Amino acid sequence: MILRPRAWPNFKGESALILWKLKGLDWWRLVKEDKANNRGACLIAQSVTKGGFAQSYVAAGGPAWLQELFESEEVSSSV
Known part of the structure; x- marks a missing residue:
């Protein structure tokens, strides 16, 4: 849902929350x-x-x- 948000419109709120929480971290990465x-x-x-x-x-x-x-x-x- 994070890699392809347009394919998962029902999870828009969840992906926005995850990305908002990640902003508080100095460093992070997403690995598929x-x-x-x-x-x-x-x-x-x-x-x-x-x-x-x-x-x-x-x-x-x-x-x-x-x-x-x-x-x-x-x-x-x-x-």
Whole structure:
């Protein structure tokens, strides 16, 4: 929505708020990440939209079924 705001008119308020908050920072950057590089987030988003989960994964402490994926991503990113 930040990279292509005209394609996301319903999020105009949210993108304006994000950009307003970023003005208070001395330095920031926006990096677009490919789905393949962030599989955990992609799988969580799919499970929420397709599975109808209502509770936040953050509040629940993270999905147990993705623990192994997150651990392997953590190891591979630190190498």
